[in-house]
Amino acid sequence: MNTDPTLTLTAPQDLRSSPWAQTSALSVRSMIALWRQPATVIPSMIFPLFFVALGTSSFSRAINLPGFPVVDSFLNFALAGAIVQGVLFGSITGAAALATDIENGFFDRLLVAPTARSSILFGRLAGAMAFGAFQTAFFIAVLLPFGLGIKSGPIGVAVMILGGTMTALGVGAIMSAMALRTGSSEAVQGSFPLLFIMLFFSSAFFPRQTMSGIYGTLANLNPVSYLIEGFRDLTIDGLTTWAVVRALGFSALLAAIGMGLSLRSLRIRLGRQ
Amino acid sequence: MTTSRVPHPILAENLVRTFGSGDDAVRAVDGVDLQVEAGEIFGFLGPNGAGKSTTVRMLTTLLRPTSGTAKVAGWDVSTEADKVRRSIGVALQDAAIDPLMTGTELLRLQAVLYGLPRNIHATRAGELLERVGLTAAGDRRVGTYSGGMRRRLDLALSLIHEPSVLFLDEPTTGLDPMSRKSLWEEIRRLNDDGTTVLLTTQYLEEADQLADRIAIIDNGRIVSQGSPADLKAEVGSPTLLISVDPTHLAAAREILTHFGEARPTAEGTLGVGLVDGASGVSAVIRRLDEASIPVIHLELNEPSLDDVFAEATGHRLEGAEK
Numbered sequence: 001m002n003t004d005p006t007l008t009l010t011a012p013q014d015l016r017s018s019p020w021a022q023t024s025a026l027s028v029r030s031m032i033a034l035w036r037q038p039a040t041v042i043p044s045m046i047f048p049l050f051f052v053a054l055g056t057s058s059f060s061r062a063i064n065l066p067g068f069p070v071v072d073s074f075l076n077f078a079l080a081g082a083i084v085q086g087v088l089f090g091s092i093t094g095a096a097a098l099a100t101d102i103e104n105g106f107f108d109r110l111l112v113a114p115t116a117r118s119s120i121l122f123g124r125l126a127g128a129m130a131f132g133a134f135q136t137a138f139f140i141a142v143l144l145p146f147g148l149g150i151k152s153g154p155i156g157v158a159v160m161i162l163g164g165t166m167t168a169l170g171v172g173a174i175m176s177a178m179a180l181r182t183g184s185s186e187a188v189q190g191s192f193p194l195l196f197i198m199l200f201f202s203s204a205f206f207p208r209q210t211m212s213g214i215y216g217t218l219a220n221l222n223p224v225s226y227l228i229e230g231f232r233d234l235t236i237d238g239l240t241t242w243a244v245v246r247a248l249g250f251s252a253l254l255a256a257i258g259m260g261l262s263l264r265s266l267r268i269r270l271g272r273q
Numbered sequence: 274m275t276t277s278r279v280p281h282p283i284l285a286e287n288l289v290r291t292f293g294s295g296d297d298a299v300r301a302v303d304g305v306d307l308q309v310e311a312g313e314i315f316g317f318l319g320p321n322g323a324g325k326s327t328t329v330r331m332l333t334t335l336l337r338p339t340s341g342t343a344k345v346a347g348w349d350v351s352t353e354a355d356k357v358r359r360s361i362g363v364a365l366q367d368a369a370i371d372p373l374m375t376g377t378e379l380l381r382l383q384a385v386l387y388g389l390p391r392n393i394h395a396t397r398a399g400e401l402l403e404r405v406g407l408t409a410a411g412d413r414r415v416g417t418y419s420g421g422m423r424r425r426l427d428l429a430l431s432l433i434h435e436p437s438v439l440f441l442d443e444p445t446t447g448l449d450p451m452s453r454k455s456l457w458e459e460i461r462r463l464n465d466d467g468t469t470v471l472l473t474t475q476y477l478e479e480a481d482q483l484a485d486r487i488a489i490i491d492n493g494r495i496v497s498q499g500s501p502a503d504l505k506a507e508v509g510s511p512t513l514l515i516s517v518d519p520t521h522l523a524a525a526r527e528i529l530t531h532f533g534e535a536r537p538t539a540e541g542t543l544g545v546g547l548v549d550g551a552s553g554v555s556a557v558i559r560r561l562d563e564a565s566i567p568v569i570h571l572e573l574n575e576p577s578l579d580d581v582f583a584e585a586t587g588h589r590l591e592g593a594e595k
Contacts, residue, residue, distance in 0.1 A: 015359065015434060017388030025385040029374065036373045036414070105369025109430075112333050112365070113386040114358040 019116035026110075026123020031130055033097055044090035045135065048082035049142060055205060056146075067209030071236045075148050079139065080231035081204035083160065084224060086135040087167045088195045092188060094128040095175030099185040102269075111270075121180075121266050125172050132168020136161045152239035159244055160231055166251035167227060173258025180265035198224050203232075226250050279347040282438045282469045283309035283332060288341035290327050301327040303493035304341070309471055309486075314464050316484030317473040318578065320590055324493040325473040326366060329442050332471070333363045346438050359387070362431030362439045362468075364424075366446065372416030376407055376426050379415065380433060387434040401429040405459060421452030428459060439463065441472040445479060457483055477578045477590060489582055496585035501578060508576035508584055510546040512536050513557060516570035517543070528560050537583040547573070 034041050056075045063071050071077045098121075101107040110120050140148065140157055150156050179188050201215065202224040211219050219225050230246030237243055285307040292299045302324045309315040317325050330336040332345055334354040343350045346360035370379060380398035389397060402411045405425035410418065415426065424444060431439060441460065445453040460483060464470055474480050480487050481501050489497040489504075497504060510533060517525045519541065529535065529545040532553055538544035547553045554573055561568055574580070582590045 015388035017385060021385055021388075025382050029371070029378075029382055032378070033371070033373050101371075105365055105367055106371055108335055108365055109363075109369050110386070112335055112358060112361075112363045113383070114355055114388070115386050 022119035027126030030127025048086040052078045091171035096185045096188045099179035102183040128172030133165040136164030152234040156234040163247040170254030170258040173262040177261040177265040285343040291339045313485040314470040316480040316487040318480045319490035362436035364427045377411040383433045504581040505576040514572040521566040
């Protein structure tokens with residue numbers, strides 16, 4: 001035992017880390033995790049391309065159906081669905097990792113440090129945003145050699161990458177809210193079928209104008225339809241104000257809703273402790 | 274860095290934490306008082322579920338106390354939580370470390386979280402890896418580390434900002450004896466450098482070896498507190514443990530009452546605090562022999578922390594190592 005009864009305690013109170021630096025460091029950690037666990041991210045990169053390949057080879061003549069938008073190829077039509085599908089599925093990975101942090105105690109390690117509470121969430125979401133941007137660019141880059149044409153040009157591609165990034169933020173935030181509420185990675189991963197149903201009952205694979213009955217009604221009510229159509233307008237219609245508003249507006253709205261939900265869930269979780 | 278002089282880096286008064294509400298409410302910590310001196314290693318000893326970790330979680334700001342007050346490094350854990358966090362190092366149970374990152378990466382992340390100047394991140398990470406003997410493994414992913422290596426890295430992470438108070442929640446649980454001893458040495462070195470350490474453990478030997486003072490907790494209450502030597506001295510006489518054939522158990526128990534107070538033991542064994550110490554053993558054997566009770570096993574133990582625990586709670590420390 002050190003016998004000095006009034007030992008000088010060094011309290012590093014003057015060390016200050018900015019929330020920005022903390023968010024940045026935690027987002028790097030989140031991206032490292034994605035990079036080092038390719039098995040968790042590859043499906044969200046491969047499956048959308050598989051659906052595009054399947055659709056393009058099987059439904060190429062569907063573009064002549066009444067109600068189908070004027071489009072050079074089914075591939076151009078399918079790109080938007082692939083981007084949103086990839087981002088939706090990819091967002092599960094980051095949120096599941098957040099839940100795993102809660103399960104295994106790493107979340108507590110962050111809480112017991114002078115970490116800004118919002119940085120814990122934003123760090124994770126920044127990683128999801130970077131992955132969303134990468135996925136969008138990846139799908140475009142992979143499909144270009146197969147005849148993909150984007151009428152809005154490089155600016156449209158940039159808008160799509162921005163839209164993909166915001167969509168990843170929105171969906172990632174909603175999934176993170178679930179992770180914070182449940183603290184269970186299984187619960188987060190269990191949302192996969194729900195996301196798939198939302199995608200299936202949307203205009204991801206066919207335009208809403210060609211749908212009828214309950215399928216058409218659900219697609220009309222489904223916000224994912226409008227998200228996809230924003231990206232699709234940029235691909236097949238060109239750089240119009242309406243296309244940009246739809247691509248960015250819906251993803252921004254989704255991001256705002258997601259952030260609200262996830263910050264509320266974070267407050268609730270911290271309040272429980 | 275700012276400095277302050279605090280004679281009691283950990284102070285808790287009537288600390289209570291309840292989980293649930295109404296009839297289902299569980300009082301996990303039930304009025305704990307603690308006064309840890311600067312520069313000491315304070316052991317918090319108790320079985321699983323006794324309230325050790327809940328107390329530590331309150332002291333480290335992870336849980337809000339239901340009632341009562343606590344100050345760590347001079348700061349109130351409820352109203353000055355951020356200042357508490359900047360003053361303490363914490364290694365929680367199970368060494369929660371991201372297996373996908375390397376030791377160096379985790380240390381550098383920790384340096385950012387605590388706001389260390391960027392130009393010293395690499396040096397500090399290197400120093401700490403060297404300190405805990407992980408220099409060679411620093412660039413390996415933590416997923417490849419053994420349990421002992423993870424614990425040592427956990428300790429290094431908790432030291433990134435040179436905290437004055439260190440909380441170690443069951444730091445050696447699940448470790449092999451070699452790794453445990455190596456961690457003990459590091460904890461002693463830290464304490465020699467002036468760090469106040471609060472360590473929870475369910476290992477009697479660990480508390481005995483490391484702690485200057487010990488608080489024994491059971492069912493959320495501190496039942497005994499003091500230095501290991503003082504606590505053992507309070508027990509006084511050594512414990513004689515005797516195993517006899519189960520058919521003779523009642524008769525043997527009656528005989529033993531003449532030699533001292535009965536002490537709690539494992540089932541099937543009788544225990545008595547021998548008033549006459551070792552010199553009383555022969556008399557016990559003689560009386561048992563006269564009663565034709567054959568002794569299967571006999572053992573005389575000097576007072577241990579297990580005896581202290583048994584005296585205070587009426588039962589032995591389950592799962593504890595003697």
